[in-house]
Amino acid sequence: MRPNPKKLLEWIKPGAPTDEELECMKLLQPGDYEIYTEKLNNFLLESKEVFLKLGVSSMLRSGDLVTGIYAPSGDMVAAWCGTYLHAVVGQLPIKYVAETWIKDPTVGCKDGDIFYCSDPLYGGIHNCDQIVVMPVFNDDELIAWTNAAVHQPETGACEPGGMPLTAKTRHDEGMLLSPIKIGENFRLREDLVEMCVNLMSRAPRMQAIDMRARLSAADRLRTRLVALAQEKGNDFVKGLFRRILIEAEEGTRRRIREWNDGTYRAVCFMDIVGEKHKLVRNYLTLHKKDDRLIWDFTGTSPETDSPQHCMPHALAANVAIHLMSYSFHDLPVSGGIFAPMEWIVPDGCMFNPHYEAAQSNSAPSCHGAMTLGTICMSKLMFDSPQRELVAAATGNTGVGIIVSGENQWGVLIADFLAFGLNTEGHGARSDMDGIDAYGFSHCPTGRAPDVEDIENEFQFFNLVAKLCKDSGGFGKYRGGAGTETIYSVNYVNYALYNSHVKGSKVRNCIGLFGGYPPGTLPGIEVLHTDLWEKLKRGDKDIPTGAVQLISERTIKGDYKISSIFQKTHVMENGDIWVVFSGGGAGYGDVLERAPEMVMDDLRREIISHWTAENVYHVAYDPETLEADVEKTKQLRKKERENRKARAMTWAEFEKEWSQLRPPEDILDYYGSWPDGKKTREIIRL
C-alpha cells in the first residue's frame, strides 16, 4: 500500500530513541563518538570512490550522487554528499521496506538482499533517481542499511532523457519502481536487471553498468559496517548511531534558539510550465519560534498538466541542501537536523500534486524553493553568530542539457552534458563574492567534466567552455559567474537535444539586501553552419564566446535566437548550440562595491565595461584599468542623489504599481492573481 504524502514527509524526521538505544549509548567511551563518526565518514568516502569509478553516466561521474548509512529504523545517520537531497529522501524507501516488506512472508529481508526503487510516491525525488538499498546484518541481527543513489539520465519515458517536458501524467514518464527486492545472496537477479535494461532501450549500456555501480558502492559500505560491528559489537553500533542523531538534533535546536523569533517571507517566479513559457509563483513563509522552524509554502501556484511538480518530501529535501551546506554544515549529515522542523505544503499546489501527476521534472521544479530557503534563512541568520553563512541565491537554473542518440563509438546514449550542470554561479555572501562556476545547485561538490572527456566520448565538438561575462548578479559582493559553452554535433549525422534550463524570461534566483539578481539566459542555435570548413581553412575569426558568435556572425548559418528551454529536437552534423549556466545572485548595494574589485572583474573579463560604468559607477582608465577613487566617490554620490530624485514615496508607488498587471496569456497556469490560488481542476487521462 502506497504511503501517503504526509507520512513520507514525517519520515524525514528521526523516530524517538528506544530504551535499548539509550542503554547502548553508554557503551561509548570518551573519544569514541569522535573517532567512530570519522570512521563512518571514511567508509562513506571509500564507497563514494567505488561508485564514481564504476559508473558511466555523466552525473554519476561528476559526483552528483550519494552513499548513506541508515539506522535499522531507516533514520539517516551519515552520508557522503554529494547530493544532499538523495541522502535525505534515502530514508523513506528504507522506512517503507522496514515497515512493510520485512514483515511480508512473500518478500522478507535477509542478509545479502538488495532492494531497488525509483518511484517518488515511495519517497524518491523523481523516477530518474534510482536508489539501491542493502540491509546490513551481523550475527543475524539487522544493524543498519546502506544505500547508493544517483540520477539515471534515461527512464524509458515518452521523450529521451528521463525528464520529458511533454509528460502529462506519471504514465508518460517511463520506469517507476516501488521498492522491490532486485537481488539476493549479494547478487542482482539477472531477470530483473534485464527488465530494467530493456525498459531503457535508448541507453541500455548505461543502465546495466550504473545499476552495478550503485550496488558495488552500497555493498562496500555494508562490508565496512559489518567489520565495525564485529570489532565493537552490535550494541556499540546502535549506541553510536543514536548518539549521532541526538547530537545533530541538539546542535540544530541550540542554533535555532539563538536566532531572532519572527516571520521571514520570500517570493520568486518560474518561467516554464511543461513545454511552454508561462509564469508560476513559488512562495515561502518561514516561521522561527523558539527552537523550531516552520516552512510554509502556501501561496505557491497550483498543480498543472505538466511534469513540473514535486512531492512535499522532495521539496523539504531540496530545501535541506541549503541547511546542510550552510546553516548546519558543521553538524552530522543526519536526520537529526530535521527533528525541529515542520512543513506546510497545501494540497493541490505544484509542490503537493495529485498522485497521478507527472513529476519527472521534480528536481528542477524545486529550484525556486531552494532560492526561497536560502533567502529566508539568510535574513534569519544575519543578526546571529552565523552571519558569515549569509548568502544570496545560487544560480538555480538547473542546467539540464540532455543529449541522446548514438555517440561517436556507436553506443546508444541518453545523458546530461554535465559541464553546465556543475558550473552554476554561487550566491554572493555577506563578506565575499560568490564562487565562479562553483558547482551544481543540488550538489556543492559536483565536478564539471573535462572538455577532452566530453569530446572523447560524446558525439560533440566543444568550441567554447568559459566563464560567462556579466552573468553573476551585481552587488557590493558579486554573484559567482556562470559559464557558457558552445557545442557542435560531430562524428554522427545527427543527435537529439533538449534543454530544461529555466530563466529566459525571468530568473528564479534572487539577490540579498539590494544585490541584484542575475540576468536572463537566451537560447542560441546556429544551423547548417560552415564551421568545419572554417576550422579546416584555419580561419582566425572563429568566435571564442557566445556574444561574439551572435554579434559578429563570422560562422555562416541560420541563426535562431529563442528560449534556452527547448523540447527534444534534432541537431544535424555541424549545427551549433550554446549552453549557459546561470550565475548566482548579488549581495548588497552595487555602489558599495570596492572600485578595485570592479577593476579586478574587468581584468578577469567577468564583467563588461558597460557594467563597470553604468551599474557600478566607477571612474577608471580603460587602458590601465586603474580606478579613480575620488572621481568614483563623486559619481556614486551623484547616483545616490539621482536615486532619490527618481524614486517615489510608498503611497505614490502603491498608487502606480497597483495599476500594473502582467499580460493575461502568461498567467494561464499561475492560479488566481496575485495570490496563486487554485482556479481549476486538472483532469488527467
Add this chain to the structure above:
Amino acid sequence: MSSVRQITEYLNIDLEKELWCCNRCGYELISARENYKKGCLVYIRKDPTTIYNSVLTGPFSFSPDPDWAMLVEFYCPNCGVMIENEMLPPGHPVTHDIELDIDKLKEKYLTAKSDK
C-alpha cells in the same frame, strides 16, 4: 548590550524607539512593527536593460522581459543606499520579508541589558 540591533546589511532596529533605521546614516525609516519598505523611497525599474546590458534585443535576451518582471528598488530616503530590491511581475504585491517578534526581541536584548 546596545538597544540597537543590526538586522540586515542596511537596516538596524532601535528596540527602545521600536524603529527601523538605516544602518549607514541612522535615518529613522518607520515603526519596527511595520514593513520597513513602507519607509523607503521606491523606484520601479521598468526597463531592466538599464542594469542588464544585452547585445540581443527582442523577446529573448540577457535581460528579463519587463512584461514578466520588473525590479522594484528600495532606497534610504536620506543617504540613498539601496536597502533591498525585488524582481516582481508588474503589479505583484511587495513582500513583507522580515517581520520580527519585537516583544520577544525587547525581552531578549533590553531585559538582558537592564539585568547587567
